[in-house]
Amino acid sequence: xxxxxxxxxPAIGGIALMLGAAYGFSSRNYGADTIALLEDRVEKAEARxxxxxxxxxxxxxxxxxxxxxxxxxxxxxxxxxxxxxxAPQMEGAYGLGRVAMAEEIxxxxxxxxxxxxxxxxxxxxxxxxxxxxxxKCASCHGDFAEGVDNxxxxxxxxxxxxxxxxxxTVGSYxxxxxxxxxxxxxxxxxxxxxxxxxxxxxxxxxxxxxSNDLIDDEFELSNENLANFDMHNKDGFVIDDRPxxxxxxWRVEPCMDNCKDAVEITMRSVFLVETPPxxxxxxxxNPAKVEGLPSFSSDGPSFIPEAAPKxxxxxxxxxxxxxxxxxxxxxxxxxxxVFKKCKACHQVGDGAKNxxxxxxxxxxxxxxxxxxxxxxxNTFKTALEEGRVWDxxxxxxxxxxxxxxxxxxxxxxxxxxxxxxxxxxxxxxATFGN
Amino acid sequence: MADMFKxxxxxxxxxxxxxxAGSVAGAAGAQSPDTLITELxxxxxITGAGVDExxxxxxxxxxxxxxxxxxxxxTASPISSINFTPIHALDGTITPQxxxxxxxxxxxxxxTKGDYRLMINGLVxxxxxxTYEDLERFPRExxxxxxxxAANTGMEWAGAQLNGxxxxxGMIHNMEYTGVPLRALLNEAGLGAAGDFKDKWVYVEGAxxxxxxxxxxxxxALDDVLVAFKANGEALRMxxxxxxxxxxxxxxxxxxxxxxxRVEVTDAAVESREETSKYTDVxxxxxxxxxxxxxxxxxxxxxxxxxxxxxxxxxxMVISGLAWSGHGQITRVDVSKDGGITWETAxxxxxxxxxxxxxxxxxxxxxxxxxxxxxxAMDETGYVxxxxxxxxxxxxxxxxxxxxxxxxxxxxxxxxAENVEVS
Numbered sequence: 085x086x087x088x089x090x091x092x093x094p095a096i097g098g099i100a101l102m103l104g105a106a107y108g109f110s111s112r113n114y115g116a117d118t119i120a121l122l123e124d125r126v127e128k129a130e131a132r133x134x135x136x137x138x139x140x141x142x143x144x145x146x147x148x149x150x151x152x153x154x155x156x157x158x159x160x161x162x163x164x165x166x167x168x169x170x171a172p173q174m175e176g177a178y179g180l181g182r183v184a185m186a187e188e189i190x191x192x193x194x195x196x197x198x199x200x201x202x203x204x205x206x207x208x209x210x211x212x213x214x215x216x217x218x219x220k221c222a223s224c225h226g227d228f229a230e231g232v233d234n235x236x237x238x239x240x241x242x243x244x245x246x247x248x249x250x251x252x253t254v255g256s257y258x259x260x261x262x263x264x265x266x267x268x269x270x271x272x273x274x275x276x277x278x279x280x281x282x283x284x285x286x287x288x289x290x291x292x293x294x295s296n297d298l299i300d301d302e303f304e305l306s307n308e309n310l311a312n313f314d315m316h317n318k319d320g321f322v323i324d325d326r327p328x329x330x331x332x333x334w335r336v337e338p339c340m341d342n343c344k345d346a347v348e349i350t351m352r353s354v355f356l357v358e359t360p361p362x363x364x365x366x367x368x369x370n371p372a373k374v375e376g377l378p379s380f381s382s383d384g385p386s387f388i389p390e391a392a393p394k395x396x397x398x399x400x401x402x403x404x405x406x407x408x409x410x411x412x413x414x415x416x417x418x419x420x421x422v423f424k425k426c427k428a429c430h431q432v433g434d435g436a437k438n439x440x441x442x443x444x445x446x447x448x449x450x451x452x453x454x455x456x457x458x459x460x461x462n463t464f465k466t467a468l469e470e471g472r473v474w475d476x477x478x479x480x481x482x483x484x485x486x487x488x489x490x491x492x493x494x495x496x497x498x499x500x501x502x503x504x505x506x507x508x509x510x511x512x513x514a515t516f517g518n
Numbered sequence: 519m520a521d522m523f524k525x526x527x528x529x530x531x532x533x534x535x536x537x538x539a540g541s542v543a544g545a546a547g548a549q550s551p552d553t554l555i556t557e558l559x560x561x562x563x564i565t566g567a568g569v570d571e572x573x574x575x576x577x578x579x580x581x582x583x584x585x586x587x588x589x590x591x592x593t594a595s596p597i598s599s600i601n602f603t604p605i606h607a608l609d610g611t612i613t614p615q616x617x618x619x620x621x622x623x624x625x626x627x628x629x630t631k632g633d634y635r636l637m638i639n640g641l642v643x644x645x646x647x648x649t650y651e652d653l654e655r656f657p658r659e660x661x662x663x664x665x666x667x668a669a670n671t672g673m674e675w676a677g678a679q680l681n682g683x684x685x686x687x688g689m690i691h692n693m694e695y696t697g698v699p700l701r702a703l704l705n706e707a708g709l710g711a712a713g714d715f716k717d718k719w720v721y722v723e724g725a726x727x728x729x730x731x732x733x734x735x736x737x738x739a740l741d742d743v744l745v746a747f748k749a750n751g752e753a754l755r756m757x758x759x760x761x762x763x764x765x766x767x768x769x770x771x772x773x774x775x776x777x778x779x780r781v782e783v784t785d786a787a788v789e790s791r792e793e794t795s796k797y798t799d800v801x802x803x804x805x806x807x808x809x810x811x812x813x814x815x816x817x818x819x820x821x822x823x824x825x826x827x828x829x830x831x832x833x834x835m836v837i838s839g840l841a842w843s844g845h846g847q848i849t850r851v852d853v854s855k856d857g858g859i860t861w862e863t864a865x866x867x868x869x870x871x872x873x874x875x876x877x878x879x880x881x882x883x884x885x886x887x888x889x890x891x892x893x894x895a896m897d898e899t900g901y902v903x904x905x906x907x908x909x910x911x912x913x914x915x916x917x918x919x920x921x922x923x924x925x926x927x928x929x930x931x932x933x934x935a936e937n938v939e940v941s
Contacts, residue, residue, distance in 0.1 A: 171657035171699055177644075177706045180652045184637050184645035192637055192780050195721060195731060198789050224594075234594035245804030250916055252795065257806075260789050267791040270729045274598070277624065277727040321798060321808040330814075330912055335900040338852065340861045347857030347890060349928055351939040353681040357589070359825065365587050370681065372936075377928070378888055380856045385888045388931050428595030498625075 196266040200311025203265065207306030208287025210294035214301075216284050217291045219461075220273045223429075223440050223494050229254075229295040232440055234428075239295040242316065255296030259321055261313045264289050275496030276487070286310075347380040362417070412511065419512025422505045425497075432516045441495060446517030450474050463492040479513070480506045576616075584608075586617055589685060592673075597625040598728075600667065602688030605818075605840065606825040610867065611692050611875040612662070615749055618691035620757040621667055621771065623728030629777055631761045634725075636703075636745070640782035641718065643708025650761055653747060656698040656706075661744065661767070662874040664842045666690040666813050668770035668797055668919040674906075675915045678926075678937040683823040686925065686937060690842070692875035695765050697746030700739050703781065712783050715740070721788045722764055725779035732773045733787035734766065738811075742767045742873075745778060768844030768873040769811040770919070772797050802914025815903050816922035817841035817851050817878070817895035828933030832886035837864075841876045843897035848876040850896040855882075857890030857926060857940045858905070864893070872898075889929040890940060906939065 196202040218227060224235040231237035241251025250257075254264055269285045271277050280288070290305040298316070299305075305313075352374055358366040378385035423432070429440035436443035442455035452472045453464030460468070467490070472478070482489045483500045500506050577584065588601035603619040620626065631650040639645040667689035673679040680686055704720070712718050715736040723731040734743065744765040747754065754760045759776025766773045772792055787793065787809075799807040819839040822828050828835060841848045848870035852861040867877030878893070895903045906923040928938040 171659045171702065173699075173702065174705065177708065178656065180655055180706060181638075181646040181648040184639055184647045188637065188647065189639050189645055192723075193639055193782060195723070195782070195788050195790070197784070197786055199786070236594075245800060245806075246802065248916070250800055250804065252800070254795075258795055260794065263789055263791055263794050266788070267795075271624070271727065271791070274624065275727070277729065320804070321794075321806050324807055324810045324812075326807075326810065326812075326814070330904075331899070331901060334902050334904055334908070336902065338861070338894060338896070338902045340852070342859065343861070344857075344859050346941075347859060348941040349890070349938045350941050351677045352928075353678045353824070353937040355680050357680055357682045357685055357824075359583060359587060359682070359684075361583060363585060363587060365589050365685070367589060367591070367680070380859065380890055382856070382859050384856060388887055391932050424590075424596050427590075428597070 194266075194270060196262045196269075198260040198262045198311065200262060200307065203262070203307040203310060204282040205307050206282035206286050207304055207308075208283050208285070208290055209304050210287070210290040210299065210301040213287035213289070213291025213294070216280075217288055219494065220276075220280075221288065223496070224274060229292055235440070238292055242296075245317070245320070253296070254292050255298060255316060257317050257320070259315055259318045261289065261293075261310055261315055264292060265310060273496050275498055342382060345381065349374050349377045349379070363421075415508050415511040416515060418504070419508035419510070422500065422509045423512055425500075426509075429495075429497075432513065436516075444513055444516065447474050447479070447513050448476065448517075461490075461492055461494040463490045476510045476514075479510060483509065581607075584617060586619060586688075587684065589680065598623050600669075600689060602684045603691050604684050605688050605690070605820050606683045606823050608820070609838065609877070611840070611877050612750060613691035613693055613875075615693065615752070615755045615758065618693065618755075618758065619667070619689050621689070622726075622757070623730055624726050626757040627726045627777060628756060629725060629761065634761050636762065636778060637780045638703055638707040638783075639780070640721070640784050641709075641712040642704070642783050643710045646703075646707045648703070650747070653698055653703075653745060653762065656702050658696055658698050659744065660694060660696050661742075661765075662692065662694045662871050663765055663767045664690055664692045664813075664873065664875050665765075665771045665774055666816075666842070666844075668772060668810075668813070671816075671921040671923070671925075672918045674923070674925075674937075675910075675917060675921055678939045681824045681937045683818055683820050683925075684825060687818045687820075687840075689771070690840075690875075692842075693749040694751070695744055695746040696748035696751075697744035697765060700743040700745055700764070700781070701741075703745060704739065704783070707783075709783070712736070717785060719784045719787055721780075721782040721784050721790075722773070722775045722778060723780040723782075724759075724775045725777040730772070730775055730792055731788060731790045732775060732792055733784070733790070734769075734773060734811075736783075738766070738769070766811075768813060768846075770797060770813055773811065797919060799913065799917040799919050802916065810920055813842075813844035814920065814922045815841070815843035815845065815848070815895045815897040815901050817848075817893040817903060818925045819853070819891050819893050819927060822891065822929055822933065822935045823927055824935045824937060827935055828884065828929065831933070832884045835882060835884050837880040837882055837891065839864075839878055839893050841870070841878055841893070841895035842874065843895065843899075843901070844873060845901060846872045846898040848895055849898050851876070851878040852894045852896075853878075853880045854892045854894070855889045858892055858924070861894065886931055888931055889927075890938070891927045891929055891935070892924050894924055 194202065194204075217225075217229070221229075224232055225238050226232045226235075229238035230240065237251060238254050241253045241256035243256075244251045245256060258264060265285055268288055269280055269282070272280070286305050286307075289310070290299065290303060293299045293303075293305070293313075294301055296316075352372050353370050355367040356370045358368070360366060376389060378387050378389065380386070426441075426444075430442070430444045431437055431439055432444050436445050438455060438458045442458040442460075450473070452467035452470075452474065453460040454468055483506055485499045486493055486495050486497050500509065584604045584607040586601040586603060588596065588599060590596075593599040600621040601619055603613055604617055608617075634650040636648045636653065637645070638648075670689035671686055674686055700720070709715070718736040719733045720736060720739045721731055721733050723729055744767075745762060746765045747762050749755075749758065754763055759778070762778050764773070764775045764778045793808065797810075799810055801807070817839055819837060820826070821836075821838050837853060839851070839853075841851045848866070851864045851866065853864045854861045862880060864878040864880045867879060870876035903922060903924055909921065909923050926938050926940050927935040929935045
C-alpha cells in the first residue's frame with residue numbers, strides 16, 4: 085500500500101511529455117487547418133492535463149490517507165492490537181439452505197410446550213396404558229413404574245424432596261405433564277425411541293399418573309386436558325437466583341493470611357479408585373480413618389505421621405510390553421468388554437440372577453426362553469414350545485438385529501454391528517457353563 | 519497408609535524410575551556413572567519406526583493409561599452414561615479429542631456428513647434446511663471453550679467420595695472449535711417473525727435416539743453460541759457429536775447438543791425433561807432452582823493429586839492445576855498448602871481465554887511435611903470460588919449439579935495424595 089504514491093508519478097510525467105510535444109509542433113510553419121487542428125489538440129491536451137492533475141492530486145491525497153492508515157495499523161500491530169474480527173454478519177441472507185417443507189417440519193417438530201402446544205390429537209387411559217407399559221417399559225421401569233435395578237424410578241417419592249436423598253420421580257418432582265408426554269413420545273422406550281403412537285403415549289402417561297396415585301384408571305387423558313393437569317410439584321421451582329444470593333456476597337477480595345486458626349481433616353475419600361491397565365475403574369471402600377492425621381495451623385502440620393513401609397517391588401518393574409496372549413484369550417477379553425453393553429440387563433457367572441433380562445449362564449445348548457422365573461415375551465414362549473436351541477450361529481443372528489430375529493421381543497437392544505464383537509461375545513459367553 | 523492408595527500403573531512406574539534414578543544417578547549424588555549415558559543404547563543404534571507405521575498417530579504405549587475411564591456403578595447402562603477426562607495426566611489447556619470425556623443419553627451414533635440435516639424452524643421468516651456443505655459456506659470463527667458437565671464434582675456434595683481428580687473433576691474438556699455463529703443461521707432464516715427478542719428462545723435438539731433438547735434464551739443464542747464442526751483442527755469425534763454439535767460457551771455441557779438437527783425459535787421454554795427432571799438443583803428445603811445455565815468459576819489442582827503422587831521427595835516442585843469460569847476470563851488463582859490458612863497467588867501459564875481453561879502453576883520448594891492443598895479461582899467479575907461450606911450453607915447437599923467448591927488434597931510425607939474434606 086505504501087507504494088501507491090510512486091504509482092502516481094509516471095502518470096504526471098507522461099502528461100508533461102505530451103505537452104512538450106504539442107508546443108514543439110506549433111512553432112513550425114503549417115497551414116491554418118493544421119494550426120486549427122493543432123490548437124484543438126492542444127486545447128484537448130490541456131483539458132486532459134488539468135483533469136489529470138486533478139486526478140493526480142486526488143490520488144496523492146488518497147495515497148497519503150492510506151499511508152496514514154497503514155502507519156496506524158502497523159503501530160497498532162506493534163502495540164499488540166489484533167486484526168482478527170468476528171465472522172461478518174450479513175444484512176440480508178446469503179441464500180444458503182433451502183426452505184423446509186411442511187411434511188419435514190411436521191416429522192421433526194414434535195416437541196410439546198407446557199401450555200400444550202404441540203400435542204397431537206389423541207387420548208388414552210391408565211387401564212389401556214398398563215398393558216402397553218408392561219410390554220414396552222416395565223422391563224426397565226418395573227411393573228408399577230417403581231424402577232428395576234439401577235433404571236429410573238417413575239413413581240412415588242412424594243415428600244422426600246427435602247430428605248437427604250430425594251426421590252425425584254414424575255410424580256414427586258416433574259412440574260409439567262407436557263414434559264412426560266414430550267419425553268416418552270420422543271425418547272422412550274430406550275433402544276426403540278420414536279415408535280409409540282400418540283394414543284399409546286397418552287395411555288402410558290395416564291398409567292404413570294395412575295402409578296403415582298394421581299388419577300384413577302378411568303381418567304381419559306387427551307390433548308384437550310393434558311396441559312391443564314396440575315402436577316404435584318408445579319410450584320417447586322425458582323428461576324436461577326445465584327446472582328442475588330451468591331454472586332452478591334462472593335465477589336469480594338479474598339483473605340490471604342491467617343484466614344483460619346486451625347484446620348482439621350474431617351473426612352477421607354469414601355472410595356479408593358483403582359485404574360487397571362485394561363481400562364475402566366475398580367472402586368473399593370477406603371478403610372482408612374481420620375484419626376492419626378495431623379491438624380494444620382499457620383505453623384504447618386501438627387506432626388508428621390510415620391511413613392508406611394515402601395513397596396519394594398516397584399523399583400524393579402519394567403516398562404509394560406504389549407500384551408502377548410494367545411488369540412483365544414484375546415477374544416475372551418474382547419468379549420468381556422463387549423458384554424458391558426449387555427451387563428445392564430444380563431448377569432453371568434456364579435450367582436447370576438435374572439435382571440431386566442434372564443441370566444446367560446449355560447447359554448449354548450439351552451432352549452430359547454427357558455430360564456425359570458423369568459417373564460419372557462410371547463415370541464420367546466413360542467420359541468420354547470418349538471424347542472429352539474441356542475448355538476453360536478443363532479446368537480449371532482439374534483444379536484445382529486434382535487427385533488428382526490425375534491419379532492416382538494422385549495429386549496430393547498439395537499444390536500451388535502461388528503462381526504468381531506459377535507465372535508468375541510460368543511467366546512466370552514462360552515466360558516460360563518457347558 | 520500403603521493400602522489406602524492404589525496408584526495407577528504409570529504412577530508406580532514413575533515411582534520406580536525415581537527410586538532407581540535416585541540410587542544410581544540422582545542429579546547431585548551420582549555414585550557411579552549412569553549406564554543409560556555411558557553404554558550404547560539400542561535406540562541410539564538401531565533404527566526406529568518408519569513413517570506411516572500408524573497413519574493416524576496414537577500416544578506411545580507408555581502413556582496407555584492416560585485414557586478416559588468410567589465408574590460403572592454410577593449409571594444403569596454404558597449407553598446412558600459418562601466417563602472422565604484424565605486431567606491428572608494432562609498439562610497446558612487443550613484436551614486432545616481422544617481423551618475428552620463422553621456423556622451420552624442413548625449412545626454415540628454414526629451420522630455421515632451426507633446424511634446430516636439441520637432444520638431452523640418456528641418463529642422465523644423462512645424455515646430452512648441446511649446440509650453439512652451449506653454450513654461450511656457461512657463465515658466461520660475459531661474459539662477455545664471449556665465444556666463442563668453440570669454434574670462434574672456432583673458426587674462430592676455429600677463429602678469426599680472418589681479418590682482421583684479424574685473422577686472428581688474429569689467431566690470437563692477444553693477444545694478449539696471451528697464453527698458458524700448460530701446468529702448467522704438464524705439471520706439466514708430471518709428473525710422478523712420473532713418480533714421482540716426479549717422473551718424469545720431457541721429450542722435446540724439432537725438427532726440421536728435421546729433427542730436431547732434444551733431451551734436457550736434468544737439473547738445467548740445471538741451472542742456467542744457456535745454451530746461447530748471441527749475441534750482442535752479436525753472433525754469432531756463421533757462421541758462428541760460428529761459431524762455437528764452446538765457450543766454454548768460457559769454454560770452447562772448438557773446444552774451443547776450433539777448431532778444438532780434442529781433449532782426452533784419459540785416464545786417459551788419447552789421445559790423438556792433435561793431442563794426439569796434433570797439439570798435442576800434441589801435445595802435443602804426441597805424446592806429447586808431451574809435455568810441454572812452458567813458454570814461458575816472453579817479450579818482444581820491436577821498435580822499432585824491422588825493419581826499423581828509426589829515421587830521425587832522434598833525440594834523444588836511444581837504444583838499445577840486448571841481454572842475456568844463461565845462468566846469470562848480467569849484473572850487469578852491462589853493456592854494454599856495448609857488447608858486455607860495462608861494463600862499464595864499462582865502463576866498463570868498464559869493469559870486466560872474467556873470461558874476456557876486456564877493453566878496455573880505454583881513453583882515451590884517442598885519441605886517434605888504433609889500438606890493440605892487447595893486452589894481458589896477468581897474471574898473477571900471478581901467472583902471468588904467458594905468453599906464447600908459456603909456452598910452447602912446456600913444450597914444444602916442435594917443439588918447434584920453445579921458443585922464448584924474448593925477441593926482439598928491431603929498430601930502425606932510420602933507424597934501420596936488423597937481426597938479429603940477439612941474444617
